[in-house]
Amino acid sequence: MITLTLDLATSAAILGATENDLQAMLRRREIEGVRVDGQWRVSVFVLARLLSTTPDTLLEYLEDDILGQKIAETEEEELLDSGQARMIYSQYLTGTG
Numbered sequence: 001m002i003t004l005t006l007d008l009a010t011s012a013a014i015l016g017a018t019e020n021d022l023q024a025m026l027r028r029r030e031i032e033g034v035r036v037d038g039q040w041r042v043s044v045f046v047l048a049r050l051l052s053t054t055p056d057t058l059l060e061y062l063e064d065d066i067l068g069q070k071i072a073e074t075e076e077e078e079l080l081d082s083g084q085a086r087m088i089y090s091q092y093l094t095g096t097g
Contacts (some may be wrong), residue, residue, distance in 0.1 A: 005034060005041035014047055014058075 012022040023040060026033040030085070032046045048055040078090070 002047070005036070005043050006047065008040045008042075011042040011047060014062075015050065 008019050008023060012019045015022065017025075022031070022042075025031045026042070027038050031042065031050065033040050033042045035041070044055050044058055047060045050060065
């Protein structure tokens with residue numbers, strides 16, 4: 001199941017706040033949050049409301065951001081040509097690789 005709350009660090013980054021400032025706002029109940037296993041979490045619905053957007057828009061933004069991070073992680077990886085890929089796949093299928 002997909003989690004609909006975000007940790008303090010992620011929530012603070014989305015809001016452009018520091019973790020300490022966000023935690024203080026949560027403790028003063030200026031922003032709604034929940035404590036799970038002693039850690040503050042903020043609902044995507046609360047974050048969307050604070051940002052004057054919809055939860056769908058916020059989730060799409062987060063998905064795009066994560067995808068961009070994953071693409072950036074692979075930029076330095078070596079690419080295979082089709083011949084190399086076929087050889088690796090063949091070895092995988094025969095169990096020799």
